[in-house]
Amino acid sequence: xxxxxxxxxxxxxxxxxxxxxxxxxxxxxxxxxxxxxxxxxxxxxxxxxxxxxxxxxxxxxxxxxxxxxxxxxxxxxxxxxxxxxxxxxxxxxxxxxxxxxxxxxxxxxxxxxxxxxxxxxxxxxxxxxxxx
Numbered sequence: 174x175x176x177x178x179x180x181x182x183x184x185x186x187x188x189x190x191x192x193x194x195x196x197x198x199x200x201x202x203x204x205x206x207x208x209x210x211x212x213x214x215x216x217x218x219x220x221x222x223x224x225x226x227x228x229x230x231x232x233x234x235x236x237x238x239x240x241x242x243x244x245x246x247x248x249x250x251x252x253x254x255x256x257x258x259x260x261x262x263x264x265x266x267x268x269x270x271x272x273x274x275x276x277x278x279x280x281x282x283x284x285x286x287x288x289x290x291x292x293x294x295x296x297x298x299x300x301x302x303x304x305x
Contacts, residue, residue: 178203182211186220216270224274228281235266235288242295255296256303263292 178200185194185207198205210219210226217227241262245255267285277285290300 176200178205181205183207184209184211184218184220186222188221214270216273224277224281227274228277228284231266231269232284232288235263236291238263238266239288239292239295242292246295246297252296252298256298259289259292259296259303263288 181200183198183205187194197207208220210217212218217224217230219226241258242255245258267288286305289303289305293300293302
């Protein structure tokens with residue numbers, strides 16, 4: 174199997190500065206790019222194994238879709254339509270690959286929960302209307 178050096182990335186993961194970085198990888202004569210963060214199958218990984226970049230990305234993407242809920246509310250549709258819209262357009266973004274990044278610190282979990290709270294507030298529903 175031929176490996177494309179332009180599409181290949183190198184990520185050095187270490188929790189201590191005492192260990193020197195290994196030499197850069199090469200495929201043939203081409204040097205492989207070393208990165209601090211990389212997105213693979215929709216999940217952002219960082220070299221410190223924290224999920225800040227991933228949570229920031231999914232909350233940004235979900236917040237853009239709150240427009241759909243505002244339109245439901247503006248059109249005076251029943252709250253059930255808004256809930257179905259939330260569960261089909263927004264919540265999948267927030268939960269995608271969650272088994273991989275489960276065990277988030279509280280401050281990141283709260284960021285994700287804020288999107289749900291904002292969604293329910295737009296629909297005029299109580300904060301605990303849906304499970305976290």
